[in-house]
Every structure is written in C-alpha cells, then in structure tokens.
Amino acid sequence: MQSWIRQPGLTIICALILVGRAWGQFSPDMMVVDRFLAPDGSLQPNITLILSQGKIKSVRPGKVAPAGQVVVHHSGAVVFPGLIDVRSTLGTYGATSESALAIDPGASAVDLVDATHRDFRSAVRAGVTTVMVAPAANNLVSGVAVTLKTVAIEGHDRFLRTDGPLMFALGSSVWQPERAPTSRIGSLAMMREALEDAQAGRGHERLVQFMAGRLEGVVLCEKSQDVSAALRTFGGGSARISIVHAGEMHDLAAELRGKRPTIVVGPFDFETPPGTIAFAAALAREKVPVVFAGGSPGYPYDSIRISAALAVRYGMNPSDARLAMTKRPAELAGVGDRVGALRPGLDADLVVFSDDPLRLDARVLEVYVSGVRVFRESAAWVENGRSMR
Amino acid sequence: MEWNGLVAAEGILIHGRRRSARLYYRPVLCVLAIILSYDAAQAQLFERALVFQGARLVTMSGDPIEEGSLIVKGGRIKQIGSKVDVPFLSKTFDLAGKTVTPGFIDSWSALGRLAGSSSADPTALARDAFDAYAKDAFQDALRNGLTTVYVGTGGSAGITGVGMVMRLVPRDDGAIGEVVSNDAALCINLDSGASVVSRLKTYRSVRKQFKDAMKYRQLLEDYEEELKEYLEKLEERREEKSDSEDKEDAKEGDSEEDVDEDDESTPDDEPPPPPPPHPDPPEDAVDKSTTSVIHRMSQDESSLDADGDDQEDDQDKENGDKEDGEKKDDEDEEELEKPTEPTPDRKSNVLLRAIDHELPVRISAHRSADIINALALAEEFNLDIILEGATEARFVANQLSDAGVPVVLGQAVRSGRHVDNEFRRHVHDTGDALSEAGVRWTVSSGGQSPQAARFVGINAQLAAAHNRQTSDWLRLVTTDAAEILGLSHGSGRLVRGGQADFVIWSGDPSDPASRVEQVYVAGKLAYEAKNADAAAGGGR
Numbered sequence: 006m007q008s009w010i011r012q013p014g015l016t017i018i019c020a021l022i023l024v025g026r027a028w029g030q031f032s033p034d035m036m037v038v039d040r041f042l043a044p045d046g047s048l049q050p051n052i053t054l055i056l057s058q059g060k061i062k063s064v065r066p067g068k069v070a071p072a073g074q075v076v077v078h079h080s081g082a083v084v085f086p087g088l089i090d091v092r093s094t095l096g097t098y099g100a101t102s103e104s105a106l107a108i109d110p111g112a113s114a115v116d117l118v119d120a121t122h123r124d125f126r127s128a129v130r131a132g133v134t135t136v137m138v139a140p141a142a143n144n145l146v147s148g149v150a151v152t153l154k155t156v157a158i159e160g161h162d163r164f165l166r167t168d169g170p171l172m173f174a175l176g177s178s179v180w181q182p183e184r185a186p187t188s189r190i191g192s193l194a195m196m197r198e199a200l201e202d203a204q205a206g207r208g209h210e211r212l213v214q215f216m217a218g219r220l221e222g223v224v225l226c227e228k229s230q231d232v233s234a235a236l237r238t239f240g241g242g243s244a245r246i247s248i249v250h251a252g253e254m255h256d257l258a259a260e261l262r263g264k265r266p267t268i269v270v271g272p273f274d275f276e277t278p279p280g281t282i283a284f285a286a287a288l289a290r291e292k293v294p295v296v297f298a299g300g301s302p303g304y305p306y307d308s309i310r311i312s313a314a315l316a317v318r319y320g321m322n323p324s325d326a327r328l329a330m331t332k333r334p335a336e337l338a339g340v341g342d343r344v345g346a347l348r349p350g351l352d353a354d355l356v357v358f359s360d361d362p363l364r365l366d367a368r369v370l371e372v373y374v375s376g377v378r379v380f381r382e383s384a385a386w387v388e389n390g391r392s393m394r
Numbered sequence: 395m396e397w398n399g400l401v402a403a404e405g406i407l408i409h410g411r412r413r414s415a416r417l418y419y420r421p422v423l424c425v426l427a428i429i430l431s432y433d434a435a436q437a438q439l440f441e442r443a444l445v446f447q448g449a450r451l452v453t454m455s456g457d458p459i460e461e462g463s464l465i466v467k468g469g470r471i472k473q474i475g476s477k478v479d480v481p482f483l484s485k486t487f488d489l490a491g492k493t494v495t496p497g498f499i500d501s502w503s504a505l506g507r508l509a510g511s512s513s514a515d516p517t518a519l520a521r522d523a524f525d526a527y528a529k530d531a532f533q534d535a536l537r538n539g540l541t542t543v544y545v546g547t548g549g550s551a552g553i554t555g556v557g558m559v560m561r562l563v564p565r566d567d568g569a570i571g572e573v574v575s576n577d578a579a580l581c582i583n584l585d586s587g588a589s590v591v592s593r594l595k596t597y598r599s600v601r602k603q604f605k606d607a608m609k610y611r612q613l614l615e616d617y618e619e620e621l622k623e624y625l626e627k628l629e630e631r632r633e634e635k636s637d638s639e640d641k642e643d644a645k646e647g648d649s650e651e652d653v654d655e656d657d658e659s660t661p662d663d664e665p666p667p668p669p670p671p672h673p674d675p676p677e678d679a680v681d682k683s684t685t686s687v688i689h690r691m692s693q694d695e696s697s698l699d700a701d702g703d704d705q706e707d708d709q710d711k712e713n714g715d716k717e718d719g720e721k722k723d724d725e726d727e728e729e730l731e732k733p734t735e736p737t738p739d740r741k742s743n744v745l746l747r748a749i750d751h752e753l754p755v756r757i758s759a760h761r762s763a764d765i766i767n768a769l770a771l772a773e774e775f776n777l778d779i780i781l782e783g784a785t786e787a788r789f790v791a792n793q794l795s796d797a798g799v800p801v802v803l804g805q806a807v808r809s810g811r812h813v814d815n816e817f818r819r820h821v822h823d824t825g826d827a828l829s830e831a832g833v834r835w836t837v838s839s840g841g842q843s844p845q846a847a848r849f850v851g852i853n854a855q856l857a858a859a860h861n862r863q864t865s866d867w868l869r870l871v872t873t874d875a876a877e878i879l880g881l882s883h884g885s886g887r888l889v890r891g892g893q894a895d896f897v898i899w900s901g902d903p904s905d906p907a908s909r910v911e912q913v914y915v916a917g918k919l920a921y922e923a924k925n926a927d928a929a930a931g932g933g934r
Contacts, residue, residue: 275805275839275843275845275846275848275849275852275853276843276845276846277845278845279534279537305807305808307807307856311807311852311856314852314906315849315852315906317906317907318538318852318906323906323907361905363905363906363907364855364904364905364906365852365855365856365859365906366855366856366858366859366865366867366904367859368859368860
C-alpha cells in the first residue's frame with residue numbers, strides 16, 4: 006500500500022507491469038505482502054506467494070527477493086483467500102425451483118445461473134471470488150447446488166462444482182397449498198419416507214448417494230425446531246449434512262455439541278438481534294464449524310465481512326471468524342481442494358485488503374482470480390488517500 | 395466521604411428545623427427549600443471525583459494522549475491530560491492498556507422510538523414517542539459505544555413534527571435518557587414512496603404549509619397594527635365623550651353576539667348588524683378553531699374594558715395569535731370596529747420558528763430530484779436545513795456545497811438488487827463525493843430502525859473505508875455529528891469542562907475484537923460488560 010515498489014529494479018518492474026497490463030491480463034509470478042491468513046485463521050507477518058499457472062505454487066515465509074513480475078504490498082496490507090458466499094443467488098432470476106415436485110433431487114442449479122450477469126462484478130469488488138448458488142428452498146429436496154467463480158478467466162474452468170451438495174429444506178417455505186407436504190408434520194413424514202427408500206437403494210440416485218455418505222447434504226432450516234428435526238431425521242446414518250440457519254438457537258447448543266455439523270449463519274445486518282449474533286460466537290466456542298452466509302445480491306456484497314465483524318464484536322474468536330469466511334465455506338461447498346486457503350496447489354484466488362478484513366474500515370485493494378488481477382483500487386485513489394493521511 | 399457529607403448536611407438541616415420551629419415562619423420555608431434541593435446539592439457537593447488513569451485518551455481534539463488521566467465530577471470532565479492533580483478522596487480506576495473515546499453520536503436515529511409512532515403534524519414531538527424503558531435496546535446501544543442520539547418523528551411524508559436530542563444517561567428510576575433538546579429540529583420527509591405523483595403532492599403540501607405560515611404571520615402583524623389603531627381611537631373617543639361609557643359597553647356586547655352568530659348561525663336580538671362574513675382570517679383556519687374562538691371571545695370580553703387593554707396585548711404576544719369578534723359591520727359610522735384576531739395556529743407557529751432560524755429543519759430526501767426540491771424550499775423560506783439520507787447526493791454535491799447544507803447520510807451499505815426505490819442508486823462512496831465538493835457530512839444509522847442505531851460506529855467504519863478524504867471514522871460519529879447537530883463544544887470530544895460521555899475500550903476501537911468495557915454518560919456508569927462478555931473476548 007505504501008509506495009508500491011521499493012525494491013531495486015523499480016523501473017524494470019514497473020515496465021513489466023505496464024507491459025503485462027497492456028496485454029490485458031496482469032498475472033504476477035510472485036506476491037510479497039506484510040500479512041496473510043495462516044491456516045489456523047490467525048494473521049501472520051511477512052509472506053511471499055509464488056504463483057504459477059493460476060495456482061499457488063508455494064508459500065514462503067519472509068520476504069523473498071523478487072524475480073519476474075512481482076506485486077509488493079507494505080503497510081499492513083493483508084492477503085486473504087477470496088471470500089466465498091455459500092448462499093448466493095447471483096445470476097438467477099424468478100422461480101428457481103419446481104413448484105410441483107416436493108422431492109426433486111434431479112434438479113441442478115447449474116441450469117439457473119446466468120454467468121454473465123453484471124452483479125458478479127459487484128461481488129468481485131467486495132472480495133468475493135466464489136459463490137455457491139442453490140435452487141430456491143421451496144422443496145424438501147430441491148436439487149444440487151453449483152459452485153462457481155465470480156469471474157471467468159480464460160483457460161480456467163469457472164465452475165468448480167456442478168453436482169453438489171444436495172440441498173434439503175424444512176420449514177414453512179416447503180409447505181405449498183397445491184401439493185404435499187402442506188404442513189411441518191407432513192413434510193417430515195415425507196422426508197423420512199424418501200430417505201428410508203433411498204437407504205434401501207430405491208429412489209433417485211442422488212438421494213441414494215446421499216444416504217450412503219457419498220454426496221453431502223445441506224439442510225436449510227427456518228426455526229430451531231427445524232434444526233432439531235434435521236438432526237433427528239438425517240443423523241445417525243452415514244449421511245453428512247450441514248445446516249443453514251439464520252435465526253436464534255441458543256437452546257440447541259447442547260444438541261449440536263456432540264454432532265457438530267457445519268452451521269451456516271447470517272447474513273447479519275444492522276437489525277439482527279444481539280442474541281442471534283452472539284449465538285454464532287457461542288457455536289464457535291463449542292467448536293462447531295461456522296460459516297457466514299453472504300446472501301448476495303439480496304444483501305450487501307460486504308455482508309460476509311459485516312457478519313463476521315459483528316460476530317467478533319459479540320464474542321467470536323477472530324481466527325474462527327476469518328476461517329468462517331474462507332476455509333469453512335469452501336469445505337461446505339465441497340471445493341476445499343480448490344479454494345478457500347493460501348496453500349500450495351490451490352487456485353490463486355486472492356484478495357489484498359488494506360488491513361484485517363474483520364476491520365470494516367479495511368478496503369479491498371486488489372482481487373486476483375486464478376492468478377489474474379481482476380480488480381484494483383485505482384492508483385489515484387491510493388495516492389490521494391495517502392496524501393490525506 | 396460521602397457519609398461525612400451526609401451527616402454534616404443532616405446536622406445543618408436538623409439545626410435549621412429546630413430554630414425555625416421555635417422562631418419564625420420564613421425559615422421553615424428556607425429549610426423546605428434546602429430539603430427539596432438536597433438531592434441535587436448532595437450530588438454536586440459531596441460527589442467523589444472519578445479519576446481514570448493510564449488509558450490512551452482519544453480526545454478528538456488534538457492528538458491522542460498516551461497514558462493520560464481523566465478526572466470526572468458533576469457530569470463533566472474536570473481535568474484531562476498526561477498530568478493531572480488528583481483531588482483529595484477521589485475514586486481511582488486504573489485503565490492501563492485501555493482506550494477511551496468520546497461516546498458515539500447517532501445523528502439520525504430511531505433508538506427508543508415506539509413502533510407505529512409516525513406523525514404528519516408539525517406540532518408532534520419526538521419526545522412523546524420515546525420509550526425510556528426499552529432497557530435492552532439501550533444497553534445494546536451503549537455496548538456498542540453509542541451515548542447520544544438525535545431522534546426524529548419518523549413520519550412518512552410531509553412535515554412530521556419536531557425531533558429531539560437525547561443522551562443515554564442512566565436515571566435513578568432505572569429508565570434511560572436525558573433530553574438535551576426537545577426541539578432539535580423540524581422534521582420534513584420528502585420521500586414518499588414510489589409514485590411520482592405522491593412525491594409532488596408531498597412537496598406541494600410542505601410548501602403550502604410554509605406559505606400559510608407566512609400568511610399567518612402577515613395576519614398577525616396586520617392585526618397588531620389594527621389593534622393598536624383601534625385602541626388609540628378608542629382612547630381618543632373616551633377622552634372626547636367621557637360620558638358615553640355605557641354605549642361602549644353595549645357595543646362590546648353586540649360584537650360578541652355576532653361572533654356566536656357566525657358559529658351557530660342563529661341571529662339574535664341585535665337589530666343593527668346583518669354580519670357581513672369575515673375579513674382576513676383564512677376560512678379553514680376559522681372553521682378549525684371555532685371553539686377556541688368562542689373561548690377567546692369570552693376572555694376578550696372580560697378584559698376589554700378600559701383598563702384591560704394592556705393585558706390583552708400581552709396575551710396576544712404570548713399566544714402569538716388570536717381570533718376575536720371583529721365585526722366589519724357598519725352598523726353605525728360612529729362605532730369603532732374592533733379588529734379581528736387571527737385564529738390561533740399552532741402549526742404555523744412551529745413553522746415560523748423555523749423561518750426565524752430558531753429551529754433547524756431536517757429534510758429527509760434520497761433522490762436527487764427531492765434533494766433539489768429541499769434546496770429550493772430552503773431558499774424560498776430562508777431555512778437552515780440539514781439533509782438526511784441523501785442517497786443520491788453525489789449528483790448534486792455542488793449545489794449542496796453552494797447552499798452550505800450539511801448532510802447526514804444513512805446506513806453505509808445497502809443491498810445489491812432488492813433495494814427500495816429510494817436506495818436504488820446507493821453507492822458506498824457518497825461521502826467521498828461530498829467531501830470533494832466541500833459539503834459537511836456525517837453518517838448515521840438511517841433514522842428508520844431502532845435496532846440499527848447501535849451500529850452507528852460500524853456504519854462510520856464502512857463509510858470511512860470507502861472514502862479517501864476521511865480515514866478517521868471516529869470523527870464522523872463524534873465531533874462531526876456533534877457539529878451537525880449543533881451540540882455544545884464539549885460534546886463529541888474529551889475536553890476540560892466538556893460532557894463526561896465516554897467509552898472505555900479494551901483496545902483499539904477499530905479492531906472488532908476490542909470490547910467496550912464501560913460506558914459513562916454524564917459521569918455516570920451507564921454500561922459495564924459482564925464477566926461472561928469479557929471472557930468471550932478470546933484471543934487473536
């Protein structure tokens with residue numbers, strides 16, 4: 006952030022950068038940054054990332070002497086894996102699930118997404134590089150989600166995953182007057198029946214896979230009662246589930262303690278009751294993995310960070326909060342081997358923040374997807390900002 | 395020390411009582427007065443000074459003071475600095491490693507406003523919709539560093555009443571809140587939903603109300619002049635025909651009955667005046683306040699005799715308006731007409747205070763077209779306006795700058811797609827465009843949601859993140875907000891003699907992991923983190 010390049014050979018590097026830009030895509034070979042997100046969620050100083058072909062090739066401690074195209078950030082800049090929104094509806098319009106079928110495991114959200122929608126650009130500017138989009142939660146089984154990057158980079162597949170996880174829903178949005186189920190009791194009866202069939206090898210292949218533990222599920226719950234029902238209905242076997250629940254569920258802390266499915270909370274906004282925010286912190290203290298939902302574009306694109314900052318203010322450990330924006334959502338979407346951490350072999354989806362992203366006065370300075378810079382706060386902005394300080 | 399004081403005071407009282415019982419009546423009163431003022435006196439005289447030592451003091455008035463001390467007494471900051479004289483018998487707190495900032499000010503808030511209390515009447519008071527017992531909400535606000543709020547009336551369209559400024563001072567009865575100003579500003583809302591027509595209607599009705607207020611002022615002035623003339627003539631006549639007192643009285647009686655006649659349309663005994671309908675006062679005004687007219691009349695009647703003239707004048711000034719039984723009847727050329735007093739118009743009186751610069755005007759407007767209307771209104775009636783919301787202010791930043799209008803922005807982030815009409819063009823860096831144009835601005839919780847008020851500090855951080863000119867978010871919600879609200883110099887700052895409203899943080903307030911440990915408002919402990927809360931802090 007300070008003067009961009011203070012190393013010897015400044016002119017040459019600048020020239021190289023300019024040339025790189027002139028070619029259209031700037032993809033550095035190396036990034037030298039003051040702080041970075043360590044695997045345990047803490048911020049550690051001085052890191053050099055070596056990038057190659059859109060991947061993180063290696064992560065070296067300290068500031069290595071630059072070679073090739075290098076980006077150097079000083080002054081407290083923090084490099085983070087790209088943020089991941091697991092509750093996005095970016096690029097979708099209108100009805101995004103069947104209204105006639107209550108159990109529709111064949112549906113796939115990849116058919117929903119208009120990947121060229123301009124809202125994706127706003128997400129990029131907020132540092133969100135990966136989103137998971139699911140069909141609307143109007144059915145007991147609404148199909149599989151799709152996980153994609155917010156920017157298409159030439160030569161790299163934008164879609165990280167198109168076949169999962171399998172999305173379930175409980176709660177009033179599932180009860181439709183024109184088809185069964187029409188009630189909570191009915192929906193649980195139907196759900197159990199479908200799952201028992203699948204256990205016995207009958208029914209849709211995806212449900213069978215789910216019951217066998219080969220396809221993970223995500224259950225959208227409305228009230229804490231639905232969360233209880235989910236634990237009761239899906240638990241016990243080899244099925245793996247995560248739970249999405251934005252409301253308060255203090256009373257469930259004990260129930261969750263043994264099972265520890267990932268819980269998706271949020272997005273929190275300025276009107277979220279304090280108890281709900283504090284609950285996220287309570288979960289993390291129970292070592293339950295927590296993920297912050299972003300809800301873009303219905304919620305502000307900064308929602309993931311705002312949710313995390315609020316949770317920290319209401320008692321969450323900052324390290325847990327940082328992982329809940331990156332690693333945990335990547336694992337929930339089943340793409341933890343591609344994104345969500347600064348680890349050799351993962352995609353070079355990086356966000357450079359001016360400070361710890363939990364601080365809401367920190368800015369997004371640069372965003373890289375597959376090693377290509379896709380957003381940069383204008384140079385004029387940075388200079389101007391500095392001159393005022 | 396407190397006890398010593400109490401005992402001493404008690405001794406004085408007892409002594410005083412005995413003497414008074416034995417001797418005079420007046421000393422009894424004195425003692426009563428002392429007893430009545432006892433609480434206040436005790437608070438002032440025998441309160442121990444609180445000394446906070448070793449903290450980083452972010453004073454917002456010069457550089458922060460490292461390891462500074464703060465001495466508080468009587469709700470004020472007595473001393474502040476790196477070296478202070480610790481008073482005898484003071485209570486000392488060690489705040490090593492902590493940071494102290496002024497309490498935050500939400501300059502457009504709905505904190506404590508009861509649901510469903512919107513109004514559309516200039517005489518409505520935000521104070522009346524304030525719930526001083528919403529304890530949880532206040533605790534949560536204090537927990538996030540908020541100590542002062544401006545709360546408007548929350549009406550949906552038009553002139554909606556008068557807002558207030560409230561400090562979250564803990565009260566002895568367990569409630570919270572001390573009104574700083576009951577008439578902080580006249581609230582106008584020019585946002586009225588989606589339809590263009592309704593917006594035009596709102597603006598027109600606001601403008602009409604101001605015009606009516608001006609007319610009303612004209613009426614009052616005319617009336618005063620006429621009354622003066624009338625009284626002079628009356629006096630002359632009295633001198634001329636000092637023997638015709640009886641006639642005068644009779645005439646007064648007539649005029650009253652005429653008025654009754656207007657209202658009830660039952661012509662009475664009076665032969666002379668087939669009353670020609672009214673002169674000056676606007677008809678609707680008369681209609682609205684017929685009852686008060688009658689009431690007024692009877693008062694006038696009783697006070698109209700020769701020696702009552704002065705009183706009546708005073709009354710006029712007091713009430714600022716009047717309606718009376720003025721008769722334009724030319725029953726007799728020799729008879730004098732008593733001028734009609736304009737109908738009392740409390741709504742216009744409120745607006746006139748705004749026109750006279752006694753009351754700032756807060757106009758809520760989001761779209762650029764509405765903002766331009768707001769500026770036009772300010773120019774036409776020479777109002778001191780403050781703009782609220784101003785989502786599209788960046789389009790009209792230069793006009794705002796020329797007019798010298800400060801802006802209170804709403805929440806710093808809005809949703810992407812599913813936003814209301816008003817916020818469709820919301821961008822994060824509105825403040826930046828305003829700074830560039832030289833417009834004074836601050837950020838707030840947006841004045842609509844009581845729950846959102848607590849996060850005014852977070853809004854300021856978000857706003858600052860997107861502004862190259864304002865890297866200091868604390869300033870936005872302390873000094874800047876205090877200035878725009880017109881609070882005294884000692885607000886939003888930690889300065890000697892200033893208000894003792896401050897927040898003790900466990901660390902840097904920008905770091906979300908920092909906790910608010912204690913909040914003092916008016917020198918009283920308003921919030922203290924529970925142990926569980928503190929334990930929840932956790933590591934990095």
